[in-house]
Structure formats: C-alpha cells, structure tokens
Amino acid sequence: MKITGIIAEYNPFHAGHEYQLTYTREKLGADFVIVAMSGDFVQRGAPALLPKHIRTEMALHCGADLVLELPVSAATASAEFFAAGGVSLLDGLGVVDTLCFGSEAGEIASMQKLADILLNEPEEYKSRLQNHLRSGLSYPSARSRALAEYCGCKQTLAKLLSSPNNILGLEYCKALKKLGSQIQPVTLLRSGSAYHDENSTPGEFPSATAIRQSIHQGLWKKENCFDGMIPAPAKRLLDEAVSTGAFVTEDDLSALLHYCLLSENLESLCAYLDMTESLARRILKERNYFVDFRQFAGLLKTKDITQTRIQRALLHILLRIHDAPMGISTEISTETSAETHAEMCTGIPYARVLGFRRSSAPLLKEIKAHGHIPLITKIADAPGLIDENGMKLLEETTYASNVYESILCRKTGRGFIHEYEKRLVIL
Numbered sequence: 134m135k136i137t138g139i140i141a142e143y144n145p146f147h148a149g150h151e152y153q154l155t156y157t158r159e160k161l162g163a164d165f166v167i168v169a170m171s172g173d174f175v176q177r178g179a180p181a182l183l184p185k186h187i188r189t190e191m192a193l194h195c196g197a198d199l200v201l202e203l204p205v206s207a208a209t210a211s212a213e214f215f216a217a218g219g220v221s222l223l224d225g226l227g228v229v230d231t232l233c234f235g236s237e238a239g240e241i242a243s244m245q246k247l248a249d250i251l252l253n254e255p256e257e258y259k260s261r262l263q264n265h266l267r268s269g270l271s272y273p274s275a276r277s278r279a280l281a282e283y284c285g286c287k288q289t290l291a292k293l294l295s296s297p298n299n300i301l302g303l304e305y306c307k308a309l310k311k312l313g314s315q316i317q318p319v320t321l322l323r324s325g326s327a328y329h330d331e332n333s334t335p336g337e338f339p340s341a342t343a344i345r346q347s348i349h350q351g352l353w354k355k356e357n358c359f360d361g362m363i364p365a366p367a368k369r370l371l372d373e374a375v376s377t378g379a380f381v382t383e384d385d386l387s388a389l390l391h392y393c394l395l396s397e398n399l400e401s402l403c404a405y406l407d408m409t410e411s412l413a414r415r416i417l418k419e420r421n422y423f424v425d426f427r428q429f430a431g432l433l434k435t436k437d438i439t440q441t442r443i444q445r446a447l448l449h450i451l452l453r454i455h456d457a458p459m460g461i462s463t464e465i466s467t468e469t470s471a472e473t474h475a476e477m478c479t480g481i482p483y484a485r486v487l488g489f490r491r492s493s494a495p496l497l498k499e500i501k502a503h504g505h506i507p508l509i510t511k512i513a514d515a516p517g518l519i520d521e522n523g524m525k526l527l528e529e530t531t532y533a534s535n536v537y538e539s540i541l542c543r544k545t546g547r548g549f550i551h552e553y554e555k556r557l558v559i560l
Contacts, residue, residue: 134499137163138229138316140203140219140305142171144181144345146191146367147359149235149323149338154196156321157233165198165496167229169219170487171208172530173381173537174452176215178407178430178444180381180537182345183374189488189558194366198493200558202485204526205533206406206454209445212297214457216304217311221458221480224314227503228496231317232309236302238293239322247280247290248306258283269437273300298323312480338362348375349382378544383444385540387425390451394420397450406454407446412438452533458526482523485509485530488558512553 137157143150157163170192172185181188189200207218223229238244250258261282265275281290293299306318323338339362347353353375363371374380394416402413415433423429430443449455458481483506489497500508507518515527534552542549 134164134228134495135162135230136165136167136228136496136499137161137231137233137319138167138169138223138226139197139233140169140216140223141192142175142181142208142341143168143188143192144171144175144341145183145363145371146188146195147339147341147344147363148361150192151195151364151367152338153233153235153321154192157231158196161231161233161319163231165493166196167199167201167223167226167496168192168197169201169203169222172202172205173534174205174209174448176209176212176445177441178209178446178448179383180386180540182348182380182382183371184379184537184541185487185534186555186558187370187374190560191364191367191370193488193490193558193560195364197490198496199489200487202487202530204458204481204485205452205530206456206526207458207481209448209452209454210406210457211442211445212301212304213307216301217308218458218481220305220308220312220314220316222484222506224309224312224316225481225504225506226484226500227505228499229316231319232305233319233321234298234302234305235323236298236320237296237323238299238302239320241306241318241320243293244299244303244306244318244320247284247293247303248310250280250283251276251303251307252310255283271437271439271442273439344371345382348380379541381537381540381544383426383430385544386448386451389536389540390426390429390447391420391423393450394423402450404455405446405449406456407442407449409438412443412446452529452536454529454533481506481526483507483509483515483519483527485512485527486557488560490560510557 139153141150154166157166170185170188171181173181175181185202192200201222203219203222207214210218220232223232258279261279262275265278266272270278277290277294280294284290302320309316309318339359344359347359399413399417402408402416403410412433419432422432426447430440430447433443434440486508497508509515509518512527512531516524519527531552538549538552
C-alpha cells in the first residue's frame, strides 16, 4: 500500500489542487492520499475564506481520501513551524511514504541541499545571516541573502527563494530531515498563476489569491473568469457560500481585534506568538488609529518586518495564541530507531479527522495499527486519548473554530454550532 501526504490550506480549493491530487495517484502510484489541512485560520495570518468542513468536502470530492486538521497554532505560524507541524502530523500516522508539494523549482535536489545548510547552520552562514539582520533586513530577506552568499550562486538562489511555495518546500525538506522521518519529499512543478497573482488567465491554474480577491471585490457573480478553473464539486460549494455570504475575510475580524487590542499592554502583547517588543510598542502607539484589520496591519508595516508576520501577530492576539505546538522542533537523528522515534515524536500529538471517504477503510486500519498518535473522530473522546499538552492544543484549536463560527453566524444569521457538535464529512 502506497500512501502520499499533502499539507495544504485549500483557501479555496481550485484546479491546481485537483491536479496535484491526480498526480499523486497517476505519477507517484499512491493508493491513498492524506491531506493535513489548516483549519479555520491560515498561515498568512487570516481566516480561511470558507469553513474547514466545506474545504474538507471539496478535497474529498476531488481526490483526497482522508483530511486531518492542522492545529491552529501550527496553521498560523511562520513557514518553519507550519511545515514542521504538518510534517510532524503526517509522520505521526506511521504510514505515509511520500510528501508531495508544489513548487516553482520543480526539483528536489537543490531544496535538500539548502535544507542541510539551514539545519546544520555552518558558522560562515550564521555570521552572514546575523550581519544582514543587524543591517535591518527582515528575517526572510536576511536568510535568503546569507544562503545565496554562502552557496556562491546568488542569481539561482535568489530566484528559488523568491517564491513562497519554494520557501515552504525548503521548510518541508528541513522538517523531514530534522525529524529523521522516513517520508520522502517529492515536488511537483507548479504552473499557472503565481502564488500572489491577483489575476488569472483562462486555461491556466488560478491562484487562490485571485479567487479570494474576486470575492472580496464583489466580482464573483459579475465575472465568470474562473469557469473551468475550479473543479465542479468545489465550484458548487463555493458558489453556494458566496451567494449566502457564508465566507469570512480579515476585516470580518476587525471589531473583535480592536476590542482585544484595547485590553493589552506591553507585557501581555510580547507574550503572543510572532510578536516582537518593537512591534508591540508600535501597536500600542498606533491602536487609536485602528480602522479595520487590513488597514491596521498596513499601518504597522516597517522595512524590518513583513506584513504577513504582522497579520499573524494580530491574529494571535485575537485567538490568544502564545506558543507554537510543543515539540515540533524536536531533533531526531536519522539513526534513531523506529521504537525510539515513536517515543520522541512529540510534535502534533493527535490526528483530528475532519472527513474521509468510506472507501478509505483500509487506510484507517493501517493508521490505527502503525500510528504513533491517536486518531480523533469525536472531540468528546479526546481526554481519554491524549495528554494534558495535547488537550491544551485541541482546546486552543476548538476555541479558534468557535470564534470563526460566531463570526460566520453573525454574517449569515444562522444558529451557532459549537465545534463539539460539528459532524465529520463522510463521502
């Protein structure tokens, strides 16, 4: 049995995602595909456009066999911790053979080489990195320059490190090495619109950014520019959500975020994930000029910190997230035995199931037989399956989902459904 894992957001699901799922079966020979998917909030520091159960249904209709939830503190963390969380979750299942991800690089060798450098951090590289940080560059920019200088191939590396997909792929490779995982990384050449492209060309794979932008601007019904670029089952679910207003954007969080900011001080702000003291001071200085989420993030922008980092910090204030999941950076050597690996694999301590296909029964059986972490299909059963740290992570994610649900209910006028009462998506 060959099993491929994918780490995704599906924000929202489109033809490029369907192509990746098809590729895992036709080219990689996967019998089953497991997706570790962000829940109701995503890595760029924003709410997912659609609720996680809708995105799960999209994925299952279009080729996934099992969808698991990546806990909120990993799903909304930096690329390093996002990747480490996703890899830890898939590795903990004990059955995944390959990790497939898209990239503009389209080949794995250069990513593996760079991952070794980032993991081992040679002194020359570290020195160059510190010099660039002291010059005022943001960490991503400083790291890119330090790597390019250390490797002596500035143009090639600059191109490789200019894409979010390549950077994330590099972090996947690094996380697999650090964990000593047996999962083999495979990268699929990404084609079509660029990651942040706000426009899409007919016949190409669209960018999720372009789809979201169309909806934000109220153009979804006026311009059918995404016809054929979103698989029919996913398009049907997306159309229904847009027509009923059942979607969430950053600015839907504005009132709640402003309320949270008014109760914070320097000490409390500095305790949140992705926060720095300088950013905390700037938040306190500028909070009287708050208008909405995106405006305030832009107001806080400086040359030494990315807007995405700022949005993540603001989101963590709102969701009360102080730490990345415990242990996702645990170092495990490649010589570690399978038994010891299972004991040391303390990253994501459970696999919360969002949905599955009925035909995936053999897959679920394999996971139960070989997994290092428990499968949770009903949250009420969790206390008997996971420890205190696992419960803290699950409760944090449950709280975030309830916040999302409350915003969605306010927009649509429908009744609130607590996370404990949400049903699995089964096809």
